[in-house]
Amino acid sequence: MLSQGSKLTAVLLVIAMLGSGVAGATLGGSPADAKPPTAAATTPSASAQDGSGGEQVETSCGATPPENGSDPDSDVKGWENGIWYDESIDVNQGDGVQQGERERIVSRTMARVEAVRCIEFNQSVPVSVISREEFRNREANRNASEGLRKFDNGKFEALFLVGEDEDSLAVQSENRGTGVLGYYSPQRDEIVVIAESAEDLRIDELTLAHELMHAWQDEQFNLSGDELQGDFRDEVNAISGVVEGDASYTETLYERQCGANWQCLDAPERGAGGQLANIGVYLLKFQPYSDGPAFVRMVRNVGGWDAVNALYEDLPASTEQVIHPLRYRSDPPTNVTLNDTATGNWSRVRAPDRPGYARLGEAAVMMTFVYPYYHSQGQTQIIPANEWFDYNQSGNVSTFDPLNYESNYSTGWDGDRLHVYENRNGSFGYVWKLAWDSPQNAQQFVEGYERVLKYWGARQVGPNTWRIADGKFADAFYVDTDGRNVTIVNAPTVEGLSEVRPEVGPVTVTNATTESGDANATTTEA
Incomplete structure (x- = not known):
């Protein structure tokens, strides 16, 4: 399953896109000032103010590193391939990331994900870096049947998002080419990180942490299996509420350690990545990234990480259950029936x-x-802006749960x-x-x-x-x-x-x- 990359940067991409066509007053600041911060710029207190719960971030799942930094006798949580989660590594991405540097970055990031998410990686995950231009070309060359194209167009037309004279599959492809920061491929067991240019093939540590979570999910639960596939848009978003929600929540916990207890890599400079083809379609697919982390956090607060792991065996049945977590398992969707009565034409x-x-x-x-x-560039508010955006205590759009889908x-x-x-x-x-x-x-x-x-x-x-x-x-x-x-x-x-x-x-x-x-x-x- 494709991931749309670092949650924080994806949210800021949304804000940048809002600012590009909508009056910036609703965003709590000038759109021109909405730039992705480096990982070190976010502290635990800032995360708490952002509405991500403010709970204490533990790394108690990680074994305690010895003072001399020596390797443990066996593989433990918080240590991978000779590197501890709190260890400094010799990396200079100024001239692009070299193979040896990439391996050190990946190993330390794996150790850190283990420490905050209480998991253990059983194998290393290959990571490659490609330019956005190359990724866009890959997306543009996707093939689809004419039947799928017509059917998909009908869905998005019914939602008043894509007109009959447009190609909804092309719109989604263009959105992905603009908004995706990285993805994990279950078919190839590989993570691909997308850099803005071929001359700047650097790794975003938070994006990498997010995608490593997908690699672990695949290792444990088989992301390609029928149980984690959806036949309907509603079902796909509901499943992603767990898959992306877990990865995004882990990314949030990881990010809080940066600048507080860990030295993290500076995030690569990112612009908006280009103009989205359709922000309505983009935000529909963004819903699991906004509601999913809060859903997963609630489950963790009630039952710990074991309860979160159990979600993969008992997935939400609809986006309704992710948007309204108290309806999880208690309000299954009705199986609506509809007979065909259309005339012969x-x-x-x-x-x-x-x-x-x-x-x-x-x-x-x-x-x-x-x-x-x-x-309408903010002129029509069928849903008032102050109900659609989730604001934190500082009056800015939350980066943890930025949008209210109810x-x-x-x-x-x-x-x-x-x-x-x-x-x-x-x-x-x-x-x-x-x-x-x-x-x-x-x-x-x-x-x-x-x-x-x-x-x-x-x-x-x-x-x-x-x-x-x-x-x-x-x-x-x-x-x-x-x-x-x-x-x-x-x-x-x-x-x-x-x-x-x-x-x-x-x-x-x-x-x-x-x-x-x-x-x-x-x-x-x-």
Whole structure:
């Protein structure tokens, strides 16, 4: 599973991206000042202020190094390949990291991860460093089937993140090329650290610590195994809440030791890495990095590291359970059913080796309401900025749990199912059915959803029926509420709604002017 690199730097990348298109007042400072600090700049007291819990960071899991620094008689936690976790090493990355230096950096970082996470590595992990340009080229050359492309486009269109005229897989590839700082490959048992340029092949110690945790997870729990794979976006994010949450929380504990008890390598200078293709898509995939560490910390505080290790055998079933940790194991998602009733002109889009339908989850629903904030450069706040950002005691965005993926419009999610359709003319539609905990939760979602429709230029043209005449989401929408269930039907035209879902029935258009289109129809809400 790909990791999006150092959590701290990834958060600062998010902040930099906010600042690039959004009024900086919401960020507690000028975007130009949001630069990644070196590892030594963060102290335990600063971490406590940042909302990461303030608990004492122990290295008691690491054996006590002898005063002369001699090697132990056998492998112990906190010592790897002849180097103790508190040992100084002779490294100069000024001219790039050489092979011998790389081995010393990796060994000491492994020892330090052992000390703070109470684990033992049973084998060394190869580490390579590549330039961002090379990584981008690798991402751009990924192949995907046409069925997967159509299906994926339908999912992100339903969330109002990627338009029908865009390629959602290309958007995600471009985001990864910009935002990923390193990754662990279970297939090759290798860590790859990404440097900004071929001339500056240096190792970020925190990124390395994060990815070493993935290597340990793979060693212990098999990251490639079916148990840690997800078929749905919601399931993938939920599993990542543990996998990335554990690695990110360990990285936080590691970072607190830097400058306090350990001498750590200065982090390489990093810019924003380029412009993200779509920050809404990026932030959907960022959710495990924001909520996961807090989820893992709660489990550790209750049951220690043994309880955290047990999570890999009893994973969260949905993003809802990671966003709301008290619902873990107590609120499984409803298995939403949805029959195909589309007419003969329409057929289901099915991606190869996929279930044939999507479950998007609470985190994805939340992004539908958050994305207008970024698209409008902060002018539209369907979710108020002070509810979306988590601020620490200093008034800055927290680096431990920076974003709040719950709202009145998305809380109460209990399950969903999305079917994507294509007609003979190559046009697309979808049916998205969502189950909620109560009729009140369903009504709150519809209230927020209608605000999103209006933001993208929709006008109500009939009972429960909306039409966006222009723009990348130009389509017709039917929104039906039945108790605690909401069903959204999408088609290119109002007439097409009953073709995709005959239950809609004929719609009498009551506002014909909307159907003719209005290029200035977007309503901006303060």
